[in-house]
Amino acid sequence: MGNCCPPSSKEGDDKQSTTSSLASGKVTLIETVEKWEEKLSEANKNGKMIVLNFSASWCSPCRAIAPIFCDLAAKHDSLMFLTVDVDELTEFSTSWEIKATPTFFFLKDGQQVDRLVGANEEELIKKTEAAELMLTL
Template identity: 40%
Template sequence: MGGFFSSQPAYAAEDGVSAVIAIHSAGEWTQNWESHSQTNKLMVIDFSASWCGPCRFVEPAFKAMATQYSDAVFVKINVDEIPEVSKQWKVQAMPTFVLVKGGQEVGRIVGAKKDELERRIQEQINT
């Protein structure tokens, strides 16, 4: 398990750029979704808001997981920027993490439950 206690920040990718894809528009989401939904690669969507304390608390762990589990795609959506996508996924609380494979939801974690999120990601990657 990498990095929570190491001297290097685990959430920084090798080139210093986050491994999390930040989506800022419905068009960006649609393009990303269309290219991903046909694959069996795990997508982890973080629905959050800048004003949400628990969202800010779990963000470093989410970034660390994005770096650690490079065989999954990690996406961050600000519910205030693109509320139509949040509504489409029936997000009612933040943070909400939705795990998707093959275009289908395979898991959902509501709240800043980083241990549960990591366990569910590991389960999906190993299946």
């Protein structure tokens, strides 16, 4: 696997660098509700499904799955990969009823079609491939 989202290993890293370890490359970090609405609109307009990852910079499983998430984003151009740091957008995350991180949602036309709770690489790959297949149906 590539290393497009390396986990931060330094003590005392600032919030920006630890949060950015969750998203890079073709993964967009959603930092505001307005940015979410913009990306949702863009995905709907372009006929893309969204893979939405709710993570936290302090969460070891989130940091561990981030490079896999980035690799999937690089391989699946028909999908839009977005990450939300639950600590940065607390109210937004709460509205999605996030109980554990990471939690992944698969959205088509703004509606949830699938979900995965936990950093299960095999399931994330399987669900991502299924999401891409859904677009061709």
